[in-house]
Amino acid sequence: MIAPRPYALLAEITYRCPLHCPYCSNPTQVRNDQELTANEWTRVIREAAALGVLQIGFSGGEPLARRDLAELVRAAREANLYTNLITSGIGLDDDRVGALHDAGLDSVQLSFQSDETGLADEIAGARAHQRKLNVAAKIRAEGIPLSLNFVIHRRNIDRLPQMIELAETLGAERVELANVQFYGWAFLNRAALLPTREQVVRAREIATAAKARLAGRIDIFYVLPDYYETWPKPCLNGWGQRYLTVNPIGDVLPCPTASSAIPDLRFENVRGRALDWIWRQSESFNRFRGTEWMPEPCRSCPQREIDFGGCRCQAALLTGNAATTDPVCTLSPNRSVVDEVLRDLNSSSDHPPDWTYRINPNGIQ
């Protein structure tokens, strides 16, 4: 099929991070190769722009762990891309905020773990919350549009009203309230992170009410807890349609979690291939592109071009086969896998187990 035009590049410039959040979507095991250099990234950014990409998200790990971040932002602005920094904020002092703004940074998405220091620092596995509050103020003072990102899970979901209040206090323009999605470290820690049905119902009411109350002031983006949904999420707007990810060592991924979730997929690397070729021709981008790959019940489903069969990584993680219907779908023959997880959780009054904190990859510097 003819490759569509990609809109957004997620640049995971490092997997190093000073935080240890147990819900991190990074792979739990990463290859110990050299990170791409600034020159290599500049080439990737130019190739992405030539391919039609309009927006770049600098992410990680913690992108500020790379001292050359401002250089990369400048390269992206020179390629006429809209630039967004997805960050914990740790390491963002006055000088660096100024340098990033000068480089043309369009927007910052700052993560928070909760609204209050004790719980937030416990989740992050680091003393980070107070520093984040300072960083938010610096970003606003510099005049860069600020979004707050909260990952919502069993331990913080009951504080949703206070988290929304924090966003108001800090002058954010957007708030992303993202129920945890189970990939990478989050999949490993699912039993500790998955909220109860009662929590999910209440959170949805709070988010809906806040969205209406703050309309025109703060844009609230609520990411649904998909295990509790009936229909799967339209993951990526379809495989290889609008998004591509380049990871720290230059592997090009249709989705940031695909490298760990789908072990039999082989990824091309920007050190060996042009981005244009990888996007259009590679097996990894074409395997689930369009509707040809679909099994039943997706193949004949009227929703097939709306949800694209859901998430390939989730199908792989829950059924062992990426080419099946996302088991979240009520029509999936494997829906019982999800239902059993929910039944076990909601019928038990036990405390959730402890989680395993994310650790930094060995050897990657």
Add this chain to the structure above:
Amino acid sequence: MRSITPTVLLKCKLPPSLAPPSQENSVLLFPEGVLELNETSMEILARCDGQTVSEIIQSLAEEYDIDPKTLAADVREALADLQQRKLIELT
């Protein structure tokens, strides 16, 4: 009557490299999002340059030779939608 200006968000025209000629739409970019604009929204946004809502309606009515009363509700709805998504600011 209130005037309207787009916010800090970058408005960007698609380069023609990959898009077929008929799909050479403009888009609005925001964090992790790309909003494809249809012709009507493009025409409205192109007029968000300090003109009031009424002036925008009037200008569109003249351009397309339509009764302003017919247009008004649609234009206001489109603007309200963009404002709700924090893509423009009404001041």
